[in-house]
Amino acid sequence: MDILKIRDLSVTFPSLGANTRAVNGVDLTLRQGEVLALVGESGSGKSVTSLGCLGLVPTPGIVTGSVKLDEYEIVGAEDHQLQDIRGSGIAMIFQNPMAALNPFFTIASQLIAPIRKHRNFDYETAKNEALISLGKVQMPDPQLALEKYPHQLSGGQLQRVMIALALACKPRVLIADEPTTALDVTVQAQILLLLRQLLKDEKLSILFITHDLGVVATLADRVAVMYAGRIVEIGDIKPIFAEPKHPYTKQLLATVPRLGRSKDNLHAIEGQVPDMAAPPSGCAFHPRCNQCSEICRTDIPVLQSFDENNKVACHHPVHISSGGSNGATVLTNEAG
Amino acid sequence: MSVSNQITITRTDRALDFIKRHPLFVLGLTMVTIIVICALFAPAIAPFEPGKINFKHKLVPPGLEHYFGTDALGRDIFSRIIYGTRTSLLIGITVLAVSIAIGLPIGLVAGYYGGKVDHFLMRISDVFLAFPPLLLPIAITAALGAGLFNAMIAIAISWFPWYARIVRGAVMRVRSEQYISAAKAIGVGNLRVMLGHALPNSLTPVIVQASMDFGYTILAAASLSFIGIGAKPPAVEWGLMVAMSRSKFLDFWWTAGFPGLAIFVTVLAVNLVGDGVRDILDPRYKGHS
Numbered sequence: 001m002d003i004l005k006i007r008d009l010s011v012t013f014p015s016l017g018a019n020t021r022a023v024n025g026v027d028l029t030l031r032q033g034e035v036l037a038l039v040g041e042s043g044s045g046k047s048v049t050s051l052g053c054l055g056l057v058p059t060p061g062i063v064t065g066s067v068k069l070d071e072y073e074i075v076g077a078e079d080h081q082l083q084d085i086r087g088s089g090i091a092m093i094f095q096n097p098m099a100a101l102n103p104f105f106t107i108a109s110q111l112i113a114p115i116r117k118h119r120n121f122d123y124e125t126a127k128n129e130a131l132i133s134l135g136k137v138q139m140p141d142p143q144l145a146l147e148k149y150p151h152q153l154s155g156g157q158l159q160r161v162m163i164a165l166a167l168a169c170k171p172r173v174l175i176a177d178e179p180t181t182a183l184d185v186t187v188q189a190q191i192l193l194l195l196r197q198l199l200k201d202e203k204l205s206i207l208f209i210t211h212d213l214g215v216v217a218t219l220a221d222r223v224a225v226m227y228a229g230r231i232v233e234i235g236d237i238k239p240i241f242a243e244p245k246h247p248y249t250k251q252l253l254a255t256v257p258r259l260g261r262s263k264d265n266l267h268a269i270e271g272q273v274p275d276m277a278a279p280p281s282g283c284a285f286h287p288r289c290n291q292c293s294e295i296c297r298t299d300i301p302v303l304q305s306f307d308e309n310n311k312v313a314c315h316h317p318v319h320i321s322s323g324g325s326n327g328a329t330v331l332t333n334e335a336g
Numbered sequence: 337m338s339v340s341n342q343i344t345i346t347r348t349d350r351a352l353d354f355i356k357r358h359p360l361f362v363l364g365l366t367m368v369t370i371i372v373i374c375a376l377f378a379p380a381i382a383p384f385e386p387g388k389i390n391f392k393h394k395l396v397p398p399g400l401e402h403y404f405g406t407d408a409l410g411r412d413i414f415s416r417i418i419y420g421t422r423t424s425l426l427i428g429i430t431v432l433a434v435s436i437a438i439g440l441p442i443g444l445v446a447g448y449y450g451g452k453v454d455h456f457l458m459r460i461s462d463v464f465l466a467f468p469p470l471l472l473p474i475a476i477t478a479a480l481g482a483g484l485f486n487a488m489i490a491i492a493i494s495w496f497p498w499y500a501r502i503v504r505g506a507v508m509r510v511r512s513e514q515y516i517s518a519a520k521a522i523g524v525g526n527l528r529v530m531l532g533h534a535l536p537n538s539l540t541p542v543i544v545q546a547s548m549d550f551g552y553t554i555l556a557a558a559s560l561s562f563i564g565i566g567a568k569p570p571a572v573e574w575g576l577m578v579a580m581s582r583s584k585f586l587d588f589w590w591t592a593g594f595p596g597l598a599i600f601v602t603v604l605a606v607n608l609v610g611d612g613v614r615d616i617l618d619p620r621y622k623g624h625s
Contacts, residue, residue: 054521059451079526087523094521099514104536114522165522 003205004030004053004090004173009065009075010229011048011057018277022048024229025065027303028207030173035199035206037216037237039252040226043273046209049226050175053207054090055082069173088118091171095178097158101150108146111165118169133164136201137194156187163194167202175207180215192218213256217241225249228274228284231303235310245312247291283315291316361612367605375421382415386572395588405590407581413590417598419572424554424602427488431553432546434492436499440542443503447538448511448530458504461497469494470559477565484557484573487566491556495549502545506538513537540617548610551603558599574599 011023023045030036038046051057053067055074067074069089074082094100101110108130115126115133127146134142137160150158159179166174176195180188196219198204208220216223216237224234225246233246244250254267271288274280280287286296295315303313355362374381383403390410398405404413439461446457464472476490477483510516511534519529558575560566567573569580574595581591 051517056517056520083523083525085523086521092518092521094514094518096514100518102515102519102533102537104533114524118523162518169522 001032002029003032003070004028004207005066005068006049006053007066007068009049009052009063009067011045011052012062012064014060014062015277020277021279022061022229022276023052026226026229026231028224028231028234030205030207032205033199033203034221035208035219037208037210037220037223038226039210039213039216039223041211041252041273043276044226045229045276046211046226047177050092050177050207050209053173053175054086054092055079056086084118087114087169088171090173090175091166091169092175092177093159093162093166093179096182097162097179098150098155098182100162101158103150105149106146107148107150107153107161111146111161111168114165115168129168130164133168134161136167136198137161137164139164154187155183156190159183159187159191160194163191163198167198172203173205173207175209177209178211181210181212188215195219213253225252228279229276230284230313231311232285232314233310233312234303235306235312239307239310243318245306245310245317246285246314247289247316247318248285250318251288283313291318358612358615360608361615364605364608364610364612367601368609371421371602371605372425374418375425378419378422382412382418384412384415386411386416386419387570388412395584395591397588398590398594404594405588407577407591408584413577413594416572416577417574417594420574420577420595420598421602423484423567423571423573424557424599427484427557428550428553428606430488431492431495431557432550434489435496435549436542436546438492439496439499439501440503442496443500443505444507444530444535444538446500447504447507448526448534450508450511454504457500461500464494464497467494470556473556473560474563474565477560482565482568484561484567484571487557487560491553491560495553498545498549499542502541503538506541507534510534510537544610544614544617547613548607550610551606554606555599555603 006026006028009023009026010021013020013022026045026049028036028038028049038049040046048057048061052063053074055063055077057063063075065075069085072085072089074085077085101107108127111130111133112123112126115121115129116123119126119129121129130146131142134145139145139157139160145153145157145161153161163179179195180191183191192215195206199206208216210216220237222235223237223240224231225240225248226232227248233240233244233249240249241253244253248269251267251269255269257266269288274284274287282298283289283292283296283301286292289296293316299315301313301315303311306312306317388411390406392410393402393406394408394410396402396406396410402412402414404417406412407416442457442461446454467475472494473487473490476493477487480486480490516529516533519533524532557566558573558578561573561575562579564579567576569576577595578592578599581588581595585592
């Protein structure tokens with residue numbers, strides 16, 4: 001069942017010179033109970049897409065298209081209507097847990113207030129619920145944690161608080177915007193394990209935004225690759241990791257450093273993410289693409305089905321016959 | 337002596353360390369405390385009634401009976417200065433309270449919503465900033481009628497745009513913090529985000545600015561009294577005392593000298609505290625005072 005439907009979502013930031021189109025006609029569908037990873041470089045529009053799902057695109061951004069939670073249209077909805085959706089319909093975990101809690105207030109006051117609002121509990125019930133929530137995210141000594149201020153907790157503990165906060169309002173969709181980027185690798189692993197555990201226990205669907213392909217491999221069911229505000233490839237995780245169809249996906253997978261490979265072989269994609277105020281003509285990836293031909297410079301490729309599970313937006317999708325990169329084969333092992 | 341005793345930090349040690357690190361702040365705070373005590377216990381401290389006229393003792397130089405001498409009407413200057421602390425503190429508190437009461441909501445709304453709301457509110461406050469600092473209060477007092485209360489309102493009206501600007505700047509900085517987005521993402525309403533999250537995190541610069549402006553407001557009120565549109569006799573006000581002794585102070589220096597000194601000391605004390613508050617609250621200024 002489809003729970004969150006994003007159709008032709010575009011976000012434009014007007015400015016004096018040229019308008020910056022951060023998100024450009026994105027179509028995404030999040031199914032009940034799945035983890036959909038949204039992958040891309042910095043500046044590819046992943047975070048703006050996620051903000052669009054909550055109606056939180058900062059002014060003066062202009063949002064067009066449609067985002068539907070079940071049948072409820074989020075784009076263009078009034079702020080006070082959205083306040084009911086935010087938290088209880090769609091909740092979000094942010095990139096940097098150290099900055100996502102107000103330094104002025106205790107964990108208790110920041111955790112209990114939203115629970116009371118969204119679930120109409122009195123203070124005591126809400127506090128109990130907060131404790132249960134903190135227990136679910138395996139917070140050591142939840143009672144003590146409630147009395148602390150954000151600066152008295154570690155990054156990993158704060159991210160647990162954020163997840164507890166998001167879960168306590170019983171959302172149907174969880175958007176995780178690079179939730180492990182600011183954390184140590186060991187803590188990262190713990191948080192990912194926790195998310196996987198929660199996914200089993202709670203009825204959740206997660207839109208997981210990241211640039212970390214290792215994280216994608218451990219957690220996601222499907223993956224959508226974003227480049228310059230567009231989805232360039234989307235599909236089930238194993239086929240994409242094994243045989244990426246889009247040259248960008250292929251190169252992105254090849255950038256992941258691995259043990260056992262010579263240090264000289266560290267792969268980088270040549271060039272930079274295009275300036276979205278002046279995007280290249282045709283396929284936005286063509287200046288960096290090694291398969292580029294004449295049509296790539298003029299025509300924008302549309303996202304079309306490659307096989308039953310995968311869609312790709314490329315004039316020259318990488319065929320199996322051209323041979324998967326050695327990088328992809330190693331990654332398949334990790335993913336499996 | 338045991339080892340644990342050697343590393344114990346007592347309260348006295350901590351106090352001494354604080355004084356060592358902020359000597360000027362402690363000095364200013366001591367002076368302000370003395371001024372506040374003078375204001376609270378003026379009748380007990382002052383040897384004479386501040387308004388009592390005694391022509392037999394007019395223009396007596398400072399001595400054992402009249403510590404700071406007497407003025408042309410024989411009033412004891414020391415007693416008048418003690419009572420004058422009440423007026424000065426009243427001015428400082430009232431002007432700051434009124435300026436902040438007007439400026440803070442304007443800055444909060446302008447900074448939080450930005451865009452057209454911001455432009456509209458800020459252009460209104462810019463009108464008040466367009467005049468030279470003391471000219472606007474003079475004009476407003478002249479229009480409202482001379483008097484200490486009107487002078488205070490006038491200073492507050494010319495002063496609130498600074499608070500609006502400070503709050504706006506602080507709120508704009510806080511607005512882009514992630515905990516504001518996070519609060520919105522969990523479904524917190526605008527009013528609550530503004531008052532509960534944006535405001536408390538924007539107050540530090542306001543506190544710093546207020547503690548530094550306190551002295552300025554006393555000075556401004558004294559200036560208005562000096563040119564005759566502030567406090568009126570029989571009010572006891574330092575600027576007024578200086579004004580009244582204008583014709584005599586070349587021969588009788590104490591008539592203007594001591595009230596002037598009182599203004600100087602008070603403004604200095606409050607500014608020292610203001611600087612100290614800035615240093616203590618803002619880590620960026622540590623070490624430069």
